[in-house]
Amino acid sequence: MALYEIAQIGDPILRDSARELTVEELRERQWQDFIDNLVETMRAAKGSGIAAPQVRTPVRICVLEVAGSNPRYPYKPPIPLTIAINPIVRPLSEETFLNYEGCLSVPNLRGLVRRFVHVHVTFLDRDGETQEFEAKGLTAGTWQHEVDHLHGILFPQRVEDPASLCTWENFNRHHRDAFIASLEALDT
Numbered sequence: 001m002a003l004y005e006i007a008q009i010g011d012p013i014l015r016d017s018a019r020e021l022t023v024e025e026l027r028e029r030q031w032q033d034f035i036d037n038l039v040e041t042m043r044a045a046k047g048s049g050i051a052a053p054q055v056r057t058p059v060r061i062c063v064l065e066v067a068g069s070n071p072r073y074p075y076k077p078p079i080p081l082t083i084a085i086n087p088i089v090r091p092l093s094e095e096t097f098l099n100y101e102g103c104l105s106v107p108n109l110r111g112l113v114r115r116f117v118h119v120h121v122t123f124l125d126r127d128g129e130t131q132e133f134e135a136k137g138l139t140a141g142t143w144q145h146e147v148d149h150l151h152g153i154l155f156p157q158r159v160e161d162p163a164s165l166c167t168w169e170n171f172n173r174h175h176r177d178a179f180i181a182s183l184e185a186l187d188t
Helices: 029-045 137-150 168-183
Strands: 049-051 061-066 079-091 096-103 106-116 118-124 130-136
Touching (some): 029 061, 029 079, 049 137, 096 137, 096 168, 106 137, 106 168
Antiparallel strands (some): 049 061, 061 079, 118 130
16 A cells, blocks of 8 residues: 655646546556555545545545544544545535535645535446435535545635635634534534
8 A cells, every 4th residue: 555645735736627537447456556545545644535636646536434533523424435436416405504624635724615415426436336325414515525626626716705714723613613513403
């Protein structure tokens, strides 16, 4: 296994759209190894997801996982390890919520981003099989955030009110409890 360096805000690779991967490419050893290394990179950085462009590889792959032991996101509902190739996220209603987001490519910064509450997700798994399901609340927000990376969009571009930007320390000190309380109103 190898850990990848995570590209930081300002790196041009983070502004580019990623290309789709074919099923034939996906079955190649290099892409299977890449997926394993991407998972390990996400876990080592304590992220809840990471997309291939964040490690300077412009393909439409992202991995997500939220375990109860993640110190960055102890309030997020669990997401089992999910490998998503060519994911598509489609809103299922117009209802939105404000999600305090952070990013491995935007260190020590959080901000409020409007996300759809209820989405439909379709993707290929690492074996090239089509998967689909519905996600709500914070899980829906996590999917939208990761798929944004595949379109060259970082969360600060979606922040509605720049006054919501804060460090992780100040999020935890001043905003975390109110944010968690606001999540209880979501039907998740």
